[in-house]
Amino acid sequence: MEGDQDEAVVGGGHVGNLPRRPLLLPRRFVLGLASFALAGVCLWQLPRLVGTTWEAVLGLVDAVPGGHLLALAALWGIGLWSYSWTLTGALPGLSQRRALLLNLTGSAVSNVLPAGGAFGVWLNTSMLRRWGFGFRRIADFTITSNVFDVIGKLGVCGAALAATALLGRLPAHVLAPTAGVVALVAVAATLAAVAFSRSGSAVLARRVAAVGRRRVGLRRIVRCRREALALRGQVRRTIRGRWRPLTAGVVSYVLLQGVLFGACLHLTAAVPTLSVLVVAFVVDRLVSSVPLTPAGAGFAEAGAAGVLLAGGAAPGAAVAGVLLYRAFVVLLEVPVGGAALAGWWALRRRRRGRLGAEAGAA
Template sequence: MALAAVGLGMGLVLELPWVLGTTWPDVVALVHGVPASVLAGLVALWFAGLLVHLPVLRAALPGLTSRQALGLNLAGSAVANVLPAGGAAGVGVGFAMTRRWGFSPEQFTSFALVSNLWNAAARLVVGAALLVGAVGVGVPLPSGARTVVICAAATLLTAVALGAPALSSERAARVLAAGLARIWRRAPRRLGGRTDRRAAVMAWLLASRRAVVVALGCGWRRMTLFVLAYVAMQGLLLLGCLDAVHAGAPLGAVAVAFGLERLISLAPVTPGAAGVA
């Protein structure tokens, strides 16, 4: 399955120029004309964006150092951006790394939930704001843009509607934990479904909830500020890349494209969401 996933990812990369109406030789020739100093500047801008994102990761997992947060970000992204739907594999890499550093499974669960929720919310807010602003100044939107906005908003709002009661109420969290524990108990034994695991599942879920509440209570302001700054840095990187190849794209069109890309990348079906974004 892993080999098939890698093969599919490579196939998507090889066929991407054909889908867009160009060829790899043309792309390589265009990139070859970019001065090395410009490429170095783009790499520096990309790395600066990673540094801006570090406070988000550290706030989502109290006790994480900046060096660990950078390693966690790079390793997870390296896996998630290569395999189709590679987010799960990236989470597995992050779990192994944090366990080696002494963090508990509950702490990592809290970290994954909070950091991904904040990133998704930033993509939705920034993407929708850019599209609304484009409409306000008269920039035409491509067909299907409204559907993208509705689907992205529905996905995020559904996640919030399901998670908010469990986070705000200990009683609601216990009801949710009991329901998931019953599902676990009815699972086949080969999948770990055993009656004596019910108490363990409930304890893990409740401990994860407490870790989420602590992380949000201490760092939601810092996470909000820096995740928005990180998205802004990604927008600057897109502008820099377009300018480096002399694309000559109007600023309004770039804003619309970036807004749609932020929304579509909420569903990373293909590596790095390249196949759909």
């Protein structure tokens, strides 16, 4: 009962004599509109910024044969399917089909909202709860899958840049960004190792307790600290026992995205050298992770196209190839994920109605 009372107090928006926090929905709505407007302006002005026109860009995209577009869609689908191995590895008992559904629906939400990753996590958590998974297992799944997603993407991108630099095929003007990416990977790996160590997690728990002691009850802080330490142990056990499918899923997913990126550039006649291709792909992946606009729209395309132009690609071909690739990895996920979510919701309602009818007949 005491825990329920604590939850009610915190959920009510105030603790003790602290004032109730004002609603932030209008501000978030305005920020969302501004984010969409910024992405739209950047994308609309992109051809002009690189010295081409929308007519030239769309003409190159329209010239891609329909059979090749189907092949690109198949490659995109295989990439999504490969990432489902990471999700099933992070949550034993999750089927491949449901993992693919989580990936599609979460991506659909994340790609249409600024900082949409949090909304994607909320949606996936709701779906997992309806499939019978407990809160601790869901928290373990969320932390493990996101850690491997970030570290895996940074690791693959950093390794690709480092290998290109060691082979002497990296342009001189991108050596500094390459060193920055490699350093970022090293820092992220170090922070992850410290956070998941026994002493590191204890220090983090104490820091959280010190910050939150004045805002919530001491009993709740103690319980949260105990839960955090227990969750850390569960995440470590999951990673130790399932690191092979976790790693294979995220690495194969990033590599297949790189193949898709190169295929799109090839079909639009933007054929850069391998080093320029690697750098452009890495720039796209890193910039798209910055939640300034939904999926980094506008900035990711500009960054990748800028690298291709610096590598000697024609402006129209570079923009067309980048936009074709982003149409698959960002735009296509929205209707496909939305349709999958609608189908799952309709099937669930139908099943609930059938069970209610059977219970009424009995």
